[in-house]
Amino acid sequence: MVMNKELISMLTMEDIVREGHPLLRKVAEEVTLPLSEEDQSILKDMIEFLRNGQNPEVAEEYGLRPGVGLAAPQINVSKRIFVVRTTDSQDELVEQAFVNPKIISHSQETTFLSDGEGCLSVDRSIDGTVPRYARVKIEAYDETGKKFTKRLRGFLSIVFQHELDHLNGIMFYDRIDEDDPLKKEVPASLKV
Ligand SMILES: Cc1nc(NNC(=O)[C@H](CC2CCCC2)CN(O)CO)c(F)c(N2CCN3CCOC[C@@H]3C2)n1
Numbered sequence: 001m002v003m004n005k006e007l008i009s010m011l012t013m014e015d016i017v018r019e020g021h022p023l024l025r026k027v028a029e030e031v032t033l034p035l036s037e038e039d040q041s042i043l044k045d046m047i048e049f050l051r052n053g054q055n056p057e058v059a060e061e062y063g064l065r066p067g068v069g070l071a072a073p074q075i076n077v078s079k080r081i082f083v084v085r086t087t088d089s090q091d092e093l094v095e096q097a098f099v100n101p102k103i104i105s106h107s108q109e110t111t112f113l114s115d116g117e118g119c120l121s122v123d124r125s126i127d128g129t130v131p132r133y134a135r136v137k138i139e140a141y142d143e144t145g146k147k148f149t150k151r152l153r154g155f156l157s158i159v160f161q162h163e164l165d166h167l168n169g170i171m172f173y174d175r176i177d178e179d180d181p182l183k184k185e186v187p188a189s190l191k192v
């Protein structure tokens with residue numbers, strides 16, 4: 001399908017950098033607040049990309065892989081920004097920009113997605129358990145530059161940690177234990 005990129009400002013899969021691109025292994029720069037016009041428009045494009053990917057018609061039309069999160073380094077912008085669009089444990093839609101995000105505390109207990117993880121920057125499927133903190137207390141700024149703290153758990157907590165890793169040059173498969181990739185049991189000592 002030939003797409004006339006000049007007429008489309010939206011992000012497509014062509015804008016997503018893939019494994020091997022240096023930005024995926026760099027620690028991204030903190031963003032100065034308030035966000036510049038450029039950074040605000042980058043955030044808007046990122047949220048739009050997730051919305052489009054979660055819309056079957058649009059995803060089909062533009063060949064988008066669905067995503068629930070996207071980090072700025074994945075679109076060749078080495079800044080500490082990511083966006084998340086998914087439903088939370090109360091099945092509420094969460095569409096959130098995280099600027100200069102930090103984990104300020106976390107549970108000892110770990111969790112993981114039973115089907116493992118994937119990544120829009122990784123064009124292959126990699127089996128293995130990706131251990132994540134079960135609960136995290138985070139601090140970040142939103143698109144208006146307002147500071148907030150939040151306690152995340154479950155799926156949202158996992159997505160947050162996957163995206164935060166991208167800001168620190170970490171890929172999900174870095175966390176798979178080579179000696180026991182499919183381990184499902186959380187070591188007893190880690191249970192709180
Ligand atoms: C689990 C999942 N990963 C999808 N893709 N991968 C991603 O989001 C990568 C980030 C996720 C990989 C594991 C944790 C974070 C992108 N990443 O590389 C950014 O760094 C999905 F698309 C998806 N869902 C379930 C919810 N559904 C709601 C309706 O719309 C479709 C959507 C599909 N669940």
Ligand code: NI
Nearest residue numbers: 118119120121
């Ligand atoms: Ni990813």
